[in-house]
Amino acid sequence: MSQLDTKSQRSETIRRDKKFVWHPYTEMSSYIESTEPLVIDRAAGSRLFEKDGRVIIDGNSSWWTALLGHQHPRLVKALTDQAQRLCHTSLGGVTHEPAVDFAEEVLRVAPPGVSRVFFSDNGSTAVEAALKMAVQFHQQRPVSQFRPQSPGSRTHFISLEDAFHGETMGVTALGGVEAFRRPFGSMTMPVTHLPSPADDLDRSLSALEQVLSEREGEIAGLVVEPLIQGAGGMKIYDPEFLNRARELTERSGVLLIVDEVFTGYGRTGSFWALNQTAIQADIVASAKGMSGGMLPFAATLTSEEVYRAFLGDRSRTFMYGHTYCGNPLGAAVAAEVLRVYRDEEILAGVQARAKMIAETFQQLAALPGVENSRSLGMCGALELNPGESPSRKGYLANAGWEVYRLALERGVYIRPLGNVVYTVPPLNIPEEDLELLLRVLAESVMEVVGFHGE
Numbered sequence: 407m408s409q410l411d412t413k414s415q416r417s418e419t420i421r422r423d424k425k426f427v428w429h430p431y432t433e434m435s436s437y438i439e440s441t442e443p444l445v446i447d448r449a450a451g452s453r454l455f456e457k458d459g460r461v462i463i464d465g466n467s468s469w470w471t472a473l474l475g476h477q478h479p480r481l482v483k484a485l486t487d488q489a490q491r492l493c494h495t496s497l498g499g500v501t502h503e504p505a506v507d508f509a510e511e512v513l514r515v516a517p518p519g520v521s522r523v524f525f526s527d528n529g530s531t532a533v534e535a536a537l538k539m540a541v542q543f544h545q546q547r548p549v550s551q552f553r554p555q556s557p558g559s560r561t562h563f564i565s566l567e568d569a570f571h572g573e574t575m576g577v578t579a580l581g582g583v584e585a586f587r588r589p590f591g592s593m594t595m596p597v598t599h600l601p602s603p604a605d606d607l608d609r610s611l612s613a614l615e616q617v618l619s620e621r622e623g624e625i626a627g628l629v630v631e632p633l634i635q636g637a638g639g640m641k642i643y644d645p646e647f648l649n650r651a652r653e654l655t656e657r658s659g660v661l662l663i664v665d666e667v668f669t670g671y672g673r674t675g676s677f678w679a680l681n682q683t684a685i686q687a688d689i690v691a692s693a694k695g696m697s698g699g700m701l702p703f704a705a706t707l708t709s710e711e712v713y714r715a716f717l718g719d720r721s722r723t724f725m726y727g728h729t730y731c732g733n734p735l736g737a738a739v740a741a742e743v744l745r746v747y748r749d750e751e752i753l754a755g756v757q758a759r760a761k762m763i764a765e766t767f768q769q770l771a772a773l774p775g776v777e778n779s780r781s782l783g784m785c786g787a788l789e790l791n792p793g794e795s796p797s798r799k800g801y802l803a804n805a806g807w808e809v810y811r812l813a814l815e816r817g818v819y820i821r822p823l824g825n826v827v828y829t830v831p832p833l834n835i836p837e838e839d840l841e842l843l844l845r846v847l848a849e850s851v852m853e854v855v856g857f858h859g860e
């Protein structure tokens with residue numbers, strides 16, 4: 407195809423996009439008027455290939471999913487092999503090897519304490535399932551040493567300010583980011599939001615203690631993103647919060663539900679963020695990296711105690727399922743993802759790369775106009791503060807997006823979260839690509855805060 411053909415094909419795609427597609431998290435009139443979207447034609451490893459010929463490093467892992475890079479040949483093969491045999495069947499009275507293989511393999515590496523796999527198809531539903539499980543669990547659970555009170559109606563949840571757990575109505579209520587919750591505020595279930603432990607660990611723990619005592623017998627679960635609150639601004643907190651929260655919830659008979667949708671599969675430097683703590687969760691939700699950025703796939707992992715509360719007569723059934731839960735294509739890819747982590751020693755490779763990220767964000771911390779520069783594992787983030795750089799205030803008001811634009815001009819995709827500039831690249835990004843990514847990120851931040859060197 408000639409260059410001219412490619413160019414006109416690209417423009418035609420954008421024209422039709424603007425005619426037919428409603429984009430997520432997007433005010434469409436300004437999008438139609440002034441956004442020229444990237445048109446991604448193909449991808450490989452840590453790179454995206456724009457239809458217009460540009461090569462762009464994916465510093466975002468495509469919404470935090472492509473942790474092994476795009477188009478990993480083993481994942482593509484697992485998908486195409488499985489597609490030749492069986493693309494879909496229900497899990498209602500049916501099973502298949504991919505789902506069973508994956509369940510067995512994921513439990514081999516799962517955080518201690520979980521032993522059952524309940525399938526769904528995205529991060530929101532993995533957590534939504536956990537909420538419903540928790541409520542029903544309390545109605546049906548046996549009396550035990552840790553839960554001596556008689557079973558009953560516990561329907562209240564606790565989560566964190568700045569939490570994000572997805573988009574379905576239950577998890578919207580858990581969310582601590584005002585912009586996502588506001589339109590639905592009048593209809594979401596009541597949830598107690600604790601101060602974020604990233605802002606003040608002690609205040610967060612005392613708020614937890616207080617609500618557990620004030621609402622004794624009413625609380626079904628505490629839901630948290632472990633160690634990093636992702637969409638709320640890549641806020642990193644001390645594992646001590648989780649250790650203490652576990653003690654407190656256990657004492658009160660409250661389930662601890664850990665949302666590893668973003669943090670799982672190595673993002674924080676260990677396979678699960680939970681591996682950096684000494685605790686066991688009752689329920690762990692996982693998605694995103696689980697299927698290597700290939701297709702929608704998710705699972706809610708539960709303890710044996712939770713699972714057993716649903717056994718017995720039919721009235722105890724967990725009446726929940728999604729059409730594509732345990733989908734064979736997703737399961738075959740997800741099982742291969744785990745083998746790739748093992749065979750390619752992905753976590754061992756993270757250490758050197760995490761150090762590069764940490765060094766860059768440490769250096770940027772010293773800049774005027776930059777606050778709270780931080781990193782953990784394969785995640786680095788900083789906040790741009792217009793107040794610190796008054797001469798460029800107007801420019802900085804949209805600072806995160808300015809950094810985005812400048813980085814994109816230099817071949818790097820780093821979508822911001824408001825004024826938070828961050829990167830979460832694929833875990834196996836080649837070191838030369840990571841070097842380029844970090845250099846471009848740093849240059850773009852420096853340009854926006856108006857720093858021109860010594």
Ligand SMILES: Cc1ncc(COP(=O)(O)O)c(C=O)c1O
Nearest residue numbers: 528529530570571572636667668
């Ligand atoms: C921690 C966490 N939980 C849940 C979700 C929702 O996942 P999904 O977009 O796949 O529904 C996200 C998405 O970013 C997330 O970061």
